[in-house]
Amino acid sequence: MSRQANPCKSDAGRAGFTLPELMLSLGVSLLVFTGLFAGFSLNRNGWLMATATVQSSSAASMTIERIVYGMGGRSLRAQRAADVELITDLDDEDAWLLRYEDGTRWIGYDAASQVLVNENDDILGRDVAECRVELREGGFWIDLTVQQPGRFQVSTSRMRSYVRFRN
Numbered sequence: 001m002s003r004q005a006n007p008c009k010s011d012a013g014r015a016g017f018t019l020p021e022l023m024l025s026l027g028v029s030l031l032v033f034t035g036l037f038a039g040f041s042l043n044r045n046g047w048l049m050a051t052a053t054v055q056s057s058s059a060a061s062m063t064i065e066r067i068v069y070g071m072g073g074r075s076l077r078a079q080r081a082a083d084v085e086l087i088t089d090l091d092d093e094d095a096w097l098l099r100y101e102d103g104t105r106w107i108g109y110d111a112a113s114q115v116l117v118n119e120n121d122d123i124l125g126r127d128v129a130e131c132r133v134e135l136r137e138g139g140f141w142i143d144l145t146v147q148q149p150g151r152f153q154v155s156t157s158r159m160r161s162y163v164r165f166r167n
Contacts, residue, residue: 052150063125
């Protein structure tokens with residue numbers, strides 16, 4: 001006689017996962033996704049900070065370039081040292097005015113609005129937190145700090161350059 005399987009003892013009810021197995025797999029999956037999200041967030045924040053740093057550095061470089069080579073006219077670099085005058089006794093102690101070409105052309109820094117402008121009110125630089133100019137024999141030192149707000153922090157770039165007059 002052949003023996004038939006007992007329908008009451010079938011393996012049909014044992015074909016799934018137990019509750020502890022499901023909870024363990026859910027916990028492991030949660031740890032993996034948390035790690036992936038943290039890594040993605042860290043990379044994104046680093047990318048945003050690097051982008052802000054590059055932008056502030058580029059803005060500082062462009063500001064110095066506009067001061068030295070001018071905008072649409074004779075450059076400050078082409079002036080004679082005797083024709084350049086630095087005026088610092090203005091209302092704001094951090095403000096200054098650099099006049100040249102018999103006083104008809106000038107570059108000025110306003111610390112309150114953090115901009116550098118020329119005689120035509122062209123903006124040579126924005127977000128300039130600090131800017132100092134020092135005339136020396138045959139040229140001048142310019143030291144400026146650009147601060148640009150980023151998403152999570154303020155990016156700061158400082159540049160210092162000596163500009164020698166050609167004549």
